[in-house]
Amino acid sequence: MKKAGILMILGSLLLLALFKFPLWNIILGAPQYPEPLGMDIYLDGIKGVNEFDIQNIDGLNHYIGMKTIPKPADMWEFNVFPTVIGIMVALGVLVGLLGFFGKVSYWWFIGWFGLMSVLGIMGMYDFNAWMTDYGTNLDPHAIMKLSNPDGTPMSYKPPLFGHEKMLNFDVDSYPHIGAYFMFVGMMITALAFFIGKKEWNKRPQKNVEKILEV
Amino acid sequence: MKIYYSSVLALFSAVIFLTSCGNNNGKSSGGALNSSNAEKVYVAPGEQDEFYAFMSGGYSGNLTVYGLPSGRMFKEIPVFSQFPTSGYGYSEETKPMLETSHGFIPWDDSHHPDISQTNGELDGRWIFINGNNTPRIARISLTTFETVEIIEVPNSAGNHSSSFITENTEYVVAGTRFSVPIPQRDMPIKDYKGNFKGALSFISVDPESGHMDIKFQLMMPGFDYDLSHPGRDKSHGWFFFTTYNTEEANSLLEVNASQNDKDFIAAVNWKKIEEYVNNGGGTKMPANYAHNLYDEDTHMGTTTMKKEVLTVDPLKVPGAVFFLPTPKSPHGCDVDPTGEYIIGNGKLSADLTVHSFTKMIDAIENKKFDGEAYGIPILKFEDVLAGTVKSGGLGPLHTEFDGKGNAYTTFFISSEVVKWKLGSWEVIDRKPTFYSVGHLMIPGGNSRKPFGKYVVALNKITKDRYLPTGPEMEHSAQLYDISGEKMELIYDFPTHGEPHYAAGIPASILAPKSQKIYRLDENKHPYAVLSPDQARVERKGNEVHIYMSTIRSHFTPDNIEGVKVGDKVYFHITNHEQDFDVPHGFAMIGQNSSELLVMPGQTKTSIWEPKQVGVWPFYCTDFCSALHQEMQGYVRVSPASSNIELSWSLGED
Numbered sequence: 001m002k003k004a005g006i007l008m009i010l011g012s013l014l015l016l017a018l019f020k021f022p023l024w025n026i027i028l029g030a031p032q033y034p035e036p037l038g039m040d041i042y043l044d045g046i047k048g049v050n051e052f053d054i055q056n057i058d059g060l061n062h063y064i065g066m067k068t069i070p071k072p073a074d075m076w077e078f079n080v081f082p083t084v085i086g087i088m089v090a091l092g093v094l095v096g097l098l099g100f101f102g103k104v105s106y107w108w109f110i111g112w113f114g115l116m117s118v119l120g121i122m123g124m125y126d127f128n129a130w131m132t133d134y135g136t137n138l139d140p141h142a143i144m145k146l147s148n149p150d151g152t153p154m155s156y157k158p159p160l161f162g163h164e165k166m167l168n169f170d171v172d173s174y175p176h177i178g179a180y181f182m183f184v185g186m187m188i189t190a191l192a193f194f195i196g197k198k199e200w201n202k203r204p205q206k207n208v209e210k211i212l213e214v
Numbered sequence: 215m216k217i218y219y220s221s222v223l224a225l226f227s228a229v230i231f232l233t234s235c236g237n238n239n240g241k242s243s244g245g246a247l248n249s250s251n252a253e254k255v256y257v258a259p260g261e262q263d264e265f266y267a268f269m270s271g272g273y274s275g276n277l278t279v280y281g282l283p284s285g286r287m288f289k290e291i292p293v294f295s296q297f298p299t300s301g302y303g304y305s306e307e308t309k310p311m312l313e314t315s316h317g318f319i320p321w322d323d324s325h326h327p328d329i330s331q332t333n334g335e336l337d338g339r340w341i342f343i344n345g346n347n348t349p350r351i352a353r354i355s356l357t358t359f360e361t362v363e364i365i366e367v368p369n370s371a372g373n374h375s376s377s378f379i380t381e382n383t384e385y386v387v388a389g390t391r392f393s394v395p396i397p398q399r400d401m402p403i404k405d406y407k408g409n410f411k412g413a414l415s416f417i418s419v420d421p422e423s424g425h426m427d428i429k430f431q432l433m434m435p436g437f438d439y440d441l442s443h444p445g446r447d448k449s450h451g452w453f454f455f456t457t458y459n460t461e462e463a464n465s466l467l468e469v470n471a472s473q474n475d476k477d478f479i480a481a482v483n484w485k486k487i488e489e490y491v492n493n494g495g496g497t498k499m500p501a502n503y504a505h506n507l508y509d510e511d512t513h514m515g516t517t518t519m520k521k522e523v524l525t526v527d528p529l530k531v532p533g534a535v536f537f538l539p540t541p542k543s544p545h546g547c548d549v550d551p552t553g554e555y556i557i558g559n560g561k562l563s564a565d566l567t568v569h570s571f572t573k574m575i576d577a578i579e580n581k582k583f584d585g586e587a588y589g590i591p592i593l594k595f596e597d598v599l600a601g602t603v604k605s606g607g608l609g610p611l612h613t614e615f616d617g618k619g620n621a622y623t624t625f626f627i628s629s630e631v632v633k634w635k636l637g638s639w640e641v642i643d644r645k646p647t648f649y650s651v652g653h654l655m656i657p658g659g660n661s662r663k664p665f666g667k668y669v670v671a672l673n674k675i676t677k678d679r680y681l682p683t684g685p686e687m688e689h690s691a692q693l694y695d696i697s698g699e700k701m702e703l704i705y706d707f708p709t710h711g712e713p714h715y716a717a718g719i720p721a722s723i724l725a726p727k728s729q730k731i732y733r734l735d736e737n738k739h740p741y742a743v744l745s746p747d748q749a750r751v752e753r754k755g756n757e758v759h760i761y762m763s764t765i766r767s768h769f770t771p772d773n774i775e776g777v778k779v780g781d782k783v784y785f786h787i788t789n790h791e792q793d794f795d796v797p798h799g800f801a802m803i804g805q806n807s808s809e810l811l812v813m814p815g816q817t818k819t820s821i822w823e824p825k826q827v828g829v830w831p832f833y834c835t836d837f838c839s840a841l842h843q844e845m846q847g848y849v850r851v852s853p854a855s856s857n858i859e860l861s862w863s864l865g866e867d
């Protein structure tokens with residue numbers, strides 16, 4: 001499974017991009033912000049697109065009683081996520097290497113893919129839960145308390161994906177470079193599974209028996 | 215039938231309308247031409263102008279910033295005058311900027327802005343401008359658009375042939391219009407002739423910091439040095455000054471200084487004098503003049519009194535100074551982009567005199583002199599003359615260039631701009647101005663590389679151009695499209711104060727480097743508070759220092775007690791915003807000063823001396839946010855004998 005092993009290694013290594021590029025990006029534009037404010041969400045913290053964006057978003061959010069945007073130390077996720085991704089990359093490379101030398105079967109590749117998908121979904125779920133808390137758990141002494149037409153308090157939860165109009169702001173939330181690398185990487189590992197399957201079936205029978213005995 | 219009648223009526227009135235349309239004289243031309251002119255000056259909402267135009271404020275003492283072609287005003291930059299809008303000249307930080315050897319002066323008359331150059335081309339680092347009345351030169355940063363330095367010029371009076379810069383901004387030059395006794399002394403005015411001197415000051419500009427320092431003053435005969443311009447390209451190293459009153463009259467100059475058929479353009483080889491000075495030449499004389507410098511990190515101006523100036527006697531540097539005879543009390547002195555032609559605009563004549571730099575050098579080398587004045591050789595008029603422009607106009611004042619071989623001269627008396635060709639001296643076009651034009655400006659028109667698309671005529675008389683506003687009106691400016699063979703008047707707009715000269719530059723050079731905020735983490739003001747928890751109040755005898763911070767939408771602290779009648783209260787206000795265009799203001803009831811307008815990251819200080827017991831409010835004067843109205847606070851003032859301790863708070867009950 002030489003080809004498949006290499007693809008598996010390559011695919012998992014692409015996840016390293018997450019340490020360099022943001023996973024997600026939220027842009028807030030308004031009439032008085034012709035240059036919009038923006039947040040880049042990295043594995044290990046949130047940064048402004050421009051240097052003072054976070055400070056300025058916090059400044060605006062205090063009117064509606066939102067908490068300040070968390071610093072890395074404020075959320076366990078920013079410690080755990082990098083570790084999890086690090087482990088998954090190492091695991092992927094290991095599986096790829098073992099596959100390359102024919103020590104493990106192609107099922108390990110799809111197994112890694114499955115585990116990564118579950119972790120990814122859990123991550124998104126957690127991210128969404130934080131945004132819900134951030135957008136709805138408001139200071140009762142907020143300067144402006146706005147409610148929906150039905151009387152329920154207005155929520156300022158940014159969209160997980162896509163565009164939403166919130167007061168005077170247009171909020172756009174989309175995956176960023178890091179996420180695209182992760183997506184491509186995971187697709188490559190899935191491809192490794194299919195190619196590995198072909199390669200595995202073509203290999204000399206003797207080896208198969210040997211492994212099956214194990 | 216009714217319908218029939220009304221349509222006849224409509225037709226009839228349309229005919230009247232059409233005939234009256236053809237009857238306009240200069241004020242507005244009808245039809246297709248007009249609509250294409252409208253397109254030329256129309257900068258659609260949200261779009262930006264192609265050029266910045268910096269216009270001197272004249273008696274406003276300031277500098278205004280406009281956009282071209284729209285004629286929209288963007289900013290008034292306070293330079294020599296107190297400006298309550300921002301607190302310039304009122305805040306403790308900026309008061310030193312207006313210090314002089316005569317003490318604090320709240321005003322001046324600003325005339326001739328000039329943008330810094332490198333290799334004869336606009337580089338957009340700084341703009342300089344002269345204070346005419348109490349001689350001073352200011353430097354304004356073109357990243358913050360704020361005045362950052364003012365140097366007083368000693369031995370000078372009527373600082374008018376200023377502030378023109380050499381082609382690598384080596385010097386900003388300031389010449390005296392009024393000659394005076396040097397050093398100043400008690401003497402009869404009638405003894406002017408032969409005793410007064412005219413100082414031409416060469417102020418060096420540090421290439422990195424921009425800091426100014428008077429390198430030397432050339433002590434010239436007691437004429438009136440009216441205007442000047444640097445040589446450029448081939449004539450780089452020379453400076454040219456027009457003179458009038460070579461008669462040296464001291465009274466009724468309008469008659470007595472108009473007797474000589476020719477006055478002079480003084481040609482000064484400053485490179486030669488620089489070398490002389492660098493080798494120890496010149497005489498140090500005692501002086502007293504202020505050098506005011508604003509530090510953008512401490513947000514603070516400081517005054518240093520300088521006590522000495524280096525003077526140079528032109529006779530001690532042979533070959534450095536010559537006189538070029540120029541007819542009829544020349545006013546403007548302009549040098550074309552190649553540096554070859556020096557134009558003397560003889561304000562009492564119809565013609566323009568153009569001197570040739572090449573011929574001048576030749577005349578000097580071959581000693582073609584026509585006598586001397588106070589020992590300074592006078593070159594033979596015919597030997598330096600390149601040509602005469604028979605303009606047909608009256609009262610030429612100033613000339614600018616388009617970089618395509620054409621020159622544009624204003625005529626004050628005949629109220630027009632005349633376009634003529636360099637070399638052939640033929641008049642190509644002329645267009646009226648409204649009315650009595652002084653200077654004109656083409657962006658870069660006084661550099662090696664003009665941007666010859668527009669010329670702005672800066673008029674002295676407005677009369678009926680705009681809706682009347684009583685006896686006093688703003689001055690009028692006209693914008694001409696000069697991209698074609700003929701000039702086209704495309705726009706007319708009022709300008710603030712009295713713009714004498716102006717300087718223009720493509721927006722693409724300045725706009726990208728215009729600063730948006732001051733960084734709070736670089737604020738080194740000694741009274742700054744860099745985080746709200748440092749906000750506090752301290753007493754030193756009867757001085758109370760309030761270290762206050764602002765952010766939308768509150769002051770920290772906003773309740774202060776323990777201040778007493780007779781205290782001198784310093785509000786040191788630091789704006790903690792780091793967002794573009796979010797200033798906060800500060801004003802205290804009963805304060806004998808102006809408000810402050812504090813930019814993001816900046817600290818400014820204002821003094822209040824409470825005279826009455828009570829609880830006195832202060833507030834933010836800039837509509838900073840939806841809760842701007844809530845941005846307020848109180849100071850409790852107790853009797854002088856009170857022993858209430860200082861206390862301060864925010865958000866406590």
Ligand SMILES: [Cu+2]
Nearest residue numbers: 798834838845
């Ligand atoms: Cu405010």
